[in-house]
Amino acid sequence: GNSVTQMEGPVTLSEEAFLTINCTYTATGYPSLFWYVQYPGEGLQLLLKATKADDKGSNKGFEATYRKETTSFHLEKGSVQVSDSAVYFCALKYRGIKAAGNKLTFGGGTRVLVKP
């Protein structure tokens, strides 16, 4: 079946440090890939996405590139801020409009703590 594996946290960084969160997936075919972020006390919200190989998703200084050859979608940010402290979830979904396909499969989440 489909699955998403993320690096375990917590990841603790200092402000302005470089952040990488690894994400790999197992799936048949070519899914769309996503990063969602969950700030403390809030629900998840979409951070960025990529729908095909070599696509790069970006938002709020975060980037992730869809790598089909390594089945990966690692999240990166060059200079983190305290406000980036959150839990980050990698997820996949098959494209298409079949109702049965409208499911996101999430990784376990990676907690990131940025200290001033």
Added chain:
Amino acid sequence: DAGVIQSPRHEVTEMGQEVTLRCKPISGHDYLFWYRQTMMRGLELLIYFNNNVPIDDSGMPEDRFSAKMPNASFSTLKIQPSEPRDSAVYFCASSLVRLANTGELFFGEGSRLTVL
């Protein structure tokens, strides 16, 4: 704009009691999803609806769990009888069909359930 509204935010109950979680999706959204988040299993999709009709309930753990969507603006997730292993954060999410097809869901803040 109001987002997805869930209630209660926190619920503490004793084993064997009935628990009802409520969700009001974003007005106009035609997809509604119930997710459960635990430390052990991460974020799991329990059930989702399209136009108030359950499409996939394969994630519902057992017969103690039931979900309904009597109209486009309200859904419930019921656990009867509750057990300590049901302790988790339950998220409701909604989306439009075109956004759900692209993987963009809008999450509520979650209902944290503790079963003693």
